[in-house]
Amino acid sequence: MARGDQRPVTVHTIAKHVGVSPAAVSTVLSNRHEERRLAAATVEKIRAAVRELGYVPNIAARRLRTHDPEVRHIDLGILTTFEAPLFLVSRALRQVQRMADARTDPKRKFSVSIGMFHAGRLREMPGLLNASRFNGVIVTNTLPDDDAFLAATALPYAVVVLGRRIPNYFCVLETPGESGRRAAEILLASHRSQFVVLTPALLTQSTAERAAAFCATVRERTGRDPARVIASSFVPASGAEALRAHLAAGRPCDALYAVTDSLALGAYQAIRDGNRRIPRDIAVVGVGDHEHADFFDPPLTCVGPANDTVAEQVATSLFHLLSHRRVKPVELHVPPSVVMRVSA
Amino acid sequence: MARGDQRPVTVHTIAKHVGVSPAAVSTVLSNRHEERRLAAATVEKIRAAVRELGYVPNIAARRLRTHDPEVRHIDLGILTTFEAPLFLVSRALRQVQRMADARTDPKRKFSVSIGMFHAGRLREMPGLLNASRFNGVIVTNTLPDDDAFLAATALPYAVVVLGRRIPNYFCVLETPGESGRRAAEILLASHRSQFVVLTPALLTQSTAERAAAFCATVRERTGRDPARVIASSFVPASGAEALRAHLAAGRPCDALYAVTDSLALGAYQAIRDGNRRIPRDIAVVGVGDHEHADFFDPPLTCVGPANDTVAEQVATSLFHLLSHRRVKPVELHVPPSVVMRVSA
DNA sequence: GTGAAAGCGCTAACAG
DNA sequence: CTGTTAGCGCTTTCAC
Numbered sequence: 001m002a003r004g005d006q007r008p009v010t011v012h013t014i015a016k017h018v019g020v021s022p023a024a025v026s027t028v029l030s031n032r033h034e035e036r037r038l039a040a041a042t043v044e045k046i047r048a049a050v051r052e053l054g055y056v057p058n059i060a061a062r063r064l065r066t067h068d069p070e071v072r073h074i075d076l077g078i079l080t081t082f083e084a085p086l087f088l089v090s091r092a093l094r095q096v097q098r099m100a101d102a103r104t105d106p107k108r109k110f111s112v113s114i115g116m117f118h119a120g121r122l123r124e125m126p127g128l129l130n131a132s133r134f135n136g137v138i139v140t141n142t143l144p145d146d147d148a149f150l151a152a153t154a155l156p157y158a159v160v161v162l163g164r165r166i167p168n169y170f171c172v173l174e175t176p177g178e179s180g181r182r183a184a185e186i187l188l189a190s191h192r193s194q195f196v197v198l199t200p201a202l203l204t205q206s207t208a209e210r211a212a213a214f215c216a217t218v219r220e221r222t223g224r225d226p227a228r229v230i231a232s233s234f235v236p237a238s239g240a241e242a243l244r245a246h247l248a249a250g251r252p253c254d255a256l257y258a259v260t261d262s263l264a265l266g267a268y269q270a271i272r273d274g275n276r277r278i279p280r281d282i283a284v285v286g287v288g289d290h291e292h293a294d295f296f297d298p299p300l301t302c303v304g305p306a307n308d309t310v311a312e313q314v315a316t317s318l319f320h321l322l323s324h325r326r327v328k329p330v331e332l333h334v335p336p337s338v339v340m341r342v343s344a
Numbered sequence: 345m346a347r348g349d350q351r352p353v354t355v356h357t358i359a360k361h362v363g364v365s366p367a368a369v370s371t372v373l374s375n376r377h378e379e380r381r382l383a384a385a386t387v388e389k390i391r392a393a394v395r396e397l398g399y400v401p402n403i404a405a406r407r408l409r410t411h412d413p414e415v416r417h418i419d420l421g422i423l424t425t426f427e428a429p430l431f432l433v434s435r436a437l438r439q440v441q442r443m444a445d446a447r448t449d450p451k452r453k454f455s456v457s458i459g460m461f462h463a464g465r466l467r468e469m470p471g472l473l474n475a476s477r478f479n480g481v482i483v484t485n486t487l488p489d490d491d492a493f494l495a496a497t498a499l500p501y502a503v504v505v506l507g508r509r510i511p512n513y514f515c516v517l518e519t520p521g522e523s524g525r526r527a528a529e530i531l532l533a534s535h536r537s538q539f540v541v542l543t544p545a546l547l548t549q550s551t552a553e554r555a556a557a558f559c560a561t562v563r564e565r566t567g568r569d570p571a572r573v574i575a576s577s578f579v580p581a582s583g584a585e586a587l588r589a590h591l592a593a594g595r596p597c598d599a600l601y602a603v604t605d606s607l608a609l610g611a612y613q614a615i616r617d618g619n620r621r622i623p624r625d626i627a628v629v630g631v632g633d634h635e636h637a638d639f640f641d642p643p644l645t646c647v648g649p650a651n652d653t654v655a656e657q658v659a660t661s662l663f664h665l666l667s668h669r670r671v672k673p674v675e676l677h678v679p680p681s682v683v684m685r686v687s688a
Numbered sequence: 689g690t691g692a693a694a695g696c697g698c699t700a701a702c703a704g
Numbered sequence: 705c706t707g708t709t710a711g712c713g714c715t716t717t718c719a720c
Contacts, residue, residue: 008416008451010713021691026715030475031500037689051668056479057501059419060411061713063404063476064696072352073470075403077457082441085635086430097426097460107352109470111477113421114458116441126417126453130699131374132407133455135400156375157401236639265639272641291429295580295609297616297641324395354697365707370699381705405697408712474715 009053018049076100076112077134081119084141085262087291089114091311092138092162099315122146131157136322138162138314143204158321162314164205165331170321172314172332174206174305179336180213182303183257183285186344188221190283192255195226198243198267199259200234207259210287214257227251231263239266247274255283261290264300283344298342306337353397362393373401420444420456421478425463428485429606431635433458435655436482436506443659466490475501480666482506482658487548502665506658508549509675514665516658516676518550518649523680524557526647527601527629530688532565534627536599539570542587542611543603544578551603554631558601571595575607583610591618599627605634608644627688642686650681
């Protein structure tokens with residue numbers, strides 16, 4: 001089916017190949033040959049050619065051609081990495097959808113979708129640079145490389161960055177460091193002394209700042225830096241593995257700050273496996289980015305961005321940019337919310 | 345900014361309004377007026393008009409115009425509902441992406457995205473019917489209305505249905521009923537007698553069949569139907585609430601089958617709150633659709649579609665349809681995998 | 689039964 | 705500094 005090195009096949013290619021008109025090909029492709037009463041033989045020949053030449057329709061052309069000129073179609077995207085857990089974007093997604101629904105009418109339709117890119121390779125995402133994919137996007141879960149790319153580029157459309165600080169962009173983020181500091185305070189308040197931060201090896205802006213602020217606060221109050229336990233990735237299993245190793249080595253820990261809830265979930269397992277109890281032996285604080293933190297056993301005490309507020313801010317900003325283009329970029333800081341549950 | 349009832353504004357509208365050419369407008373829109381050395385005044389006038397008239401670019405037109413005719417762009421979508429938890433699609437998504445990456449070359453690029461629709465309103469999704477949005481899609485988490493819509497429509501492109509049986513479609517699904525039966529067997533084997541099924545109020549094909557097969561098996565072996573506990577939705581909180589009510593009413597339960605892991609997660613909480621232990625007092629079986637079932641406390645015993653196998657099948661089927669169009673629709677049944685962990 | 693022609697909205701190339 | 709022209713790939717109307 002691949003044709004190697006020539007240009008992609010179009011309806012024209014097929015038409016020429018079969019000896020019919022592009023119109024006939026189009027008719028067959030959309031299964032409308034019955035009403036057009038094409039000869040069965042023609043239909044078959046066209047189908048064969050389509051298969052043989054490996055035809056792939058050009059979606060943009062179809063869309064342009066078929067769209068009703070009376071209605072405006074607005075494409076909104078939430079751009080995240082394949083590597084990040086999907087639930088991280090679900091609140092923002094739902095909020096954007098809610099606002100889109102409220103603005104939908106017969107002449108104005110929205111599509112909200114999640115676009116995925118490989119961490120660190122945002123620049124490779126087709127259509128980002130020339131604005132040929134989305135009318136507006138929310139970008140999140142970027143890695144430093146992606147941030148650098150954004151910083152170096154002026155994207156000519158509505159872009160809201162979630163959870164990162166990037167010059168000249170409209171950014172919504174948790175208060176820098178504030179989360180880590182509050183987390184430290186909670187643990188300090190329960191008179192712990194052996195502090196541990198659990199982080200993934202690859203830090204994002206937010207996770208790096210949470211960890212840094214946590215360490216700074218602990219150091220300030222106790223004179224010592226917390227131990228740093230590094231998980232190879234951000235999935236629970238790697239968090240479990242890292243903490244298990246730490247505990248098994250007999251290294252002390254009675255207060256744990258996980259910069260991500262998934263990591264906290266893994267930590268729970270390691271702690272159970274080490275026959276310690278939460279919070280009796282080890283108090284745990286997470287950040288509240290997991291939708292089910294309340295259902296952890298015991299429920300996870302969290303200090304982190306107030307997710308609903310963040311989602312609302314980010315969606316509002318997006319629609320704002322959409323209607324008043326060229327607004328002055330701002331950073332919106334959402335103060336962390338503290339949810340005291342059982343784990344600390 | 346809304347202009348009420350006329351046709352959407354295009355670059356032409358703006359050009360006419362300002363008294364310049366469409367090209368000038370386009371240049372300003374893509375921030376290239378510097379290199380074109382447009383007069384600052386002109387730029388400002390255009391910007392003002394753009395804002396005033398509420399211009400929204402037509403993405404399809406842009407894409408068509410700007411795309412490099414040497415490269416084929418293939419749009420793949422995973423279509424799911426806003427209402428379903430996003431992690432349900434993550435395995436399929438990653439698998440599709442993996443296969444897309446393997447097929448990517450300089451003249452062939454893929455975009456994989458998640459498209460969202462409101463449960464029961466798949467038919468309203470723009471571009472679905474006329475194939476003007478995706479070259480191929482995986483549809484999942486549909487409600488009966490959506491299934492009916494699909495059944496009544498012949499979509500002229502690659503469609504793989506995940507987890508539903510729909511005539512004339514390429515469907516990948518867990519073995520009907522098999523999961524429910526195996527779940528019952530596991531619980532029966534541990535000599536339980538007070539069976540309960542926990543389901544959401546709104547059943548999908550899969551959840552309905554799991555529950556039905558479970559009940560049938562239990563009835564067959566014990567002569568009695570399991571009690572049915574109905575959660576108002578599928579989030580953990582509603583599962584917890586429903587089971588809590590059941591237990592609080594003093595109704596018996598020593599074996600629980602949750603047709604969804606989220607519900608099982610809620611059940612865990614209700615069971616803890618009722619001071620029962622898992623599995624000592626109540627054995628629990630889930631389906632393994634939650635990515636973190638292994639990190640539940642205790643880890644959840646699951647009988648359900650082997651998710652990786654399903655993801656692989658579904659992605660393979662999609663690419664298969666993409667390259668050999670008009671393949672005979674088939675149903676692919678993936679036998680359930682049983683993961684015995686601690687909860688039963 | 690089938691082909692020709694027009695044009696969706698946009699931007700790039702070229703001409704002034 | 706700006707306008708005109710052409711055409712991306714497709715489908716739909718109309719004419720034969």
